[in-house]
Amino acid sequence: MLAISQRGLAMPASPIRKLVPFAEAAKKRGTKVYHLNIGQPDIETPKAILDAVRHSEFKVLEYSHSAGNESYRQKLVQYYHSVGIEVTSQQIIVTTGGSEAIQFGFMACLDAGDEVIIPEPFYANYNGFAIAAGVKVVPVTSKIENGFALPPISDFEAKITPKTKAIVICNPNNPTGYLYSKEEMHQLKALIIKHNLYLFSDEAYREFCYGGEQVSAMHLKDAEQHVIMMDTISKRYSACGGRIGALVTKNQAVLDAVMKFAQARLSPPSFAQIAGEAAIDLPADYFDTTKAEYLLRRDVLVKRLNAMEGVFCPNPGGAFYAIAQLPIDDADKFCQWLLEDFSYQGETVMLAPATGFYGTAGLGKKEVRLAYVLNLHDINKAMDCLAAAIKVYPGRASV
C-alpha cells in the first residue's frame, strides 16, 4: 500500500467547501440556495480592469519576472503610497493570490516545529498552510461578547514558548469582521518587539472599513523588520479568480528568501497582472461606491440577525463577514440541516459553521459565519429563511 504523507492526512478539508455536496443536492431538488458561506462577492469586477486584459496585445504569453512585472510593482508602489504605506518596488513580491503570499511567508520564516500564535476564530486556510509547512498554530481566543476584539496581550504572552516565531493577524478580520484599533495595533507592536517575533498581517480587506480607518501593520514605526504584509486583489476589486496577491515587507533577508521560493515556481499569472495594474488607475470613487454597498448590506444583515430571538451578532467594523451566535446545538449539524432538510418558500441559505475557524476543539459550536456578498434583496430573502429555520430546527437550544 502506497502511503499518503502525514501532512497530507493532517490537512483539513475546507470547512467552507465541505458542505458543497449538500448544497448541490438541494439545488437538484429545486431548492434555491443563498450562498452566504463563501467570500465570493457578487459585486461586478470593474469593467476597466477586465477590458485591460481583453484589449491586451502581445504575441507570446511569457513568464513574467518571478517577483511580478516591474510595471505592476511600480503601480503598486503608488497604490500603497495612497494608503500611507511607503515601499519600493523591490519590497513587493507579486504572488499567486494572497494564498501564496501566506505560504511564502511561512516557508521563508518558519521551520517544522515552529509555532505561530493566531487569534481565533481565524481564516481556516492559515491552518492548512501551517500544516503544509510543518508549523503548529497556537490559538488565542477572541470572544463574541466583545465583538472579537484583540484578546488581552497577557493571553498571547501565556502562549509564547521558545518555538514561537510569529503572530498572524487578519485586519479587518475574516471571519469576524473585526477592525483592530490603533491601540490594539500598538499593543501588538510592543509584543512583537519585546519577544522578537514576526507579525504576519493579512490585509486583504483594507478598503472595507465602516466607521474607522484601518491601521496597517506597515504603519507601525520601528517594527519594519518584523512586519510581513500579505495582500491580494481578490476582494478589493472583486477579482478572486485572477489569483494575484503580494507579499510586502521591508525586511531584506525575508525578501531574499521569499524570492527563492518565487523563482522555484517561476512567475505569478500574467493575465491577471494586467488586470491588477489597470486597477490602480480606477477612479478614486471606486471604493466609496463598493464600500457604501457593503455597508448597507452589513447594516441589514446585522439588524435582521439581532431581531431573531436568541440570536446575537456583534456589529463588524470591516471586511464583509459577520459571526452570529444562534440558539442551536451544533453549527455543523445546523448548516447541513439547512441544506438537507429545510426550505422556506422553496429556498434556503448556506452558512459556514464557525467551528472550522477555531483552532481550539469545541469552540464555535453555536456560531456561524455569514459573508454579506449578495445584494440586499437576496440578503433579506436569506434572512427570511434563517429566521424561519431557527424556529423549527429540531436541535434548537438556548444560547
Add this chain to the structure above:
Amino acid sequence: MLAISQRGLAMPASPIRKLVPFAEAAKKRGTKVYHLNIGQPDIETPKAILDAVRHSEFKVLEYSHSAGNESYRQKLVQYYHSVGIEVTSQQIIVTTGGSEAIQFGFMACLDAGDEVIIPEPFYANYNGFAIAAGVKVVPVTSKIENGFALPPISDFEAKITPKTKAIVICNPNNPTGYLYSKEEMHQLKALIIKHNLYLFSDEAYREFCYGGEQVSAMHLKDAEQHVIMMDTISKRYSACGGRIGALVTKNQAVLDAVMKFAQARLSPPSFAQIAGEAAIDLPADYFDTTKAEYLLRRDVLVKRLNAMEGVFCPNPGGAFYAIAQLPIDDADKFCQWLLEDFSYQGETVMLAPATGFYGTAGLGKKEVRLAYVLNLHDINKAMDCLAAAIKVYPGRASV
C-alpha cells in the same frame, strides 16, 4: 535578530536566473544577448487561445472550482484520450502551472525526511520543491556519453533506503532532451512495483519528440496506483505566463489528499483556464508545425555544436533542450564570462551552467544547457558567438 527558516536558507537560488544581472549589464553596454538559457519559447502563443480570453464575457472574475473548471477538465479528458491516456475529469486536478502540480504531489505523498530518487541532471526546481517539503533528493547520475539515457536500474536500487518513497522523472527530459524508451519505462515500472514507490512523471514536453513516440507513465499497465503525472500548458502551447498545469493520477487517496491542498489555495487562475480550454480545440496540425520548427532548430544547434573543436552534444530525442560538453574549466565561470567579458560583433549568448542541474556536487562543470527556443537565424548567430568564445576563453581546457 529575526531568523530566516532553515529551509529558506537552504532553498537554492535559480541556477537559470542567477546570471540575469550580468545579462542586464551586458545589454546596458549595448551588447545583444541571445537567450538560450531559459525555456521561454519565442514561438507565438496560438492566437485562438489568446482570443478566447480576449473575447470572454463575464461580469465577475470568480474563483473557479479548486480542482479547476469542470468544463476545462472535461476538455482535458478529450486531450488525454488523444494521447492514449484514459482518465476521468475527477482524476485531473488543474494546478497553477506544472510547478504547483509538483508541489502538491510532493506535499501529499512525502513527509519531511523522506527521499526521492531523481536521475541527474534534473530540472533544478525539483530540488527547491523538495526543500520546501523537507524532502531529500537522492540523485542517480545519467551520463552524457550515452546521451543521458536512463541509468542502470541497479544504480537506482543501490540508492533505495527505507525512506525512499518515489522516483521522479521528466520525459522527454529537461534539461537533457532525452526521451525514455518503452523498454526504459518498463524497467521503471518494474522498479516502482517491486519497491512500492510512487513514480512522479513530469510530461510537460510530451508533444515534442523527434524520432520516437513518448511513452507516458500513465500508459504503464498495473502501475496505475503508483503513477502521478505532472503536466502543464506552458511549453505545449507556448503559454508559460498562463500558469496552468495539472496533476493527473488514478490513485484516489492521492487525489483526495491533493484536493485538500488545492482547496487551501482556493483555485487556479481563471483567465488562463479559458485559454487552456480553447487550446484543446486547436487544429490537429498545430503540434506538427511547432514540432517541425523545433526539430529544425535542434538539428542546426546540435550540428553547429558538434562542429566546434572539443565540443560534444548528444542528439536529444525530445523537449527543446540540449546539454553540451565544452572544452572549459568551469561552466559557471564561462557563462558569466560570456556576459561580462566577451562579445562577438557586438553580440553574446546566455547559457545555463549544467552544474545547477546536478544533485551531486562537482558534476557538470564542463557542461551547459542550451534551450533552442529562438528562431534559426538567432540560433546560428548564438552559435557564431559560442564558437568564437570557446577559442578565446581564458579558462579553455581539454575535455
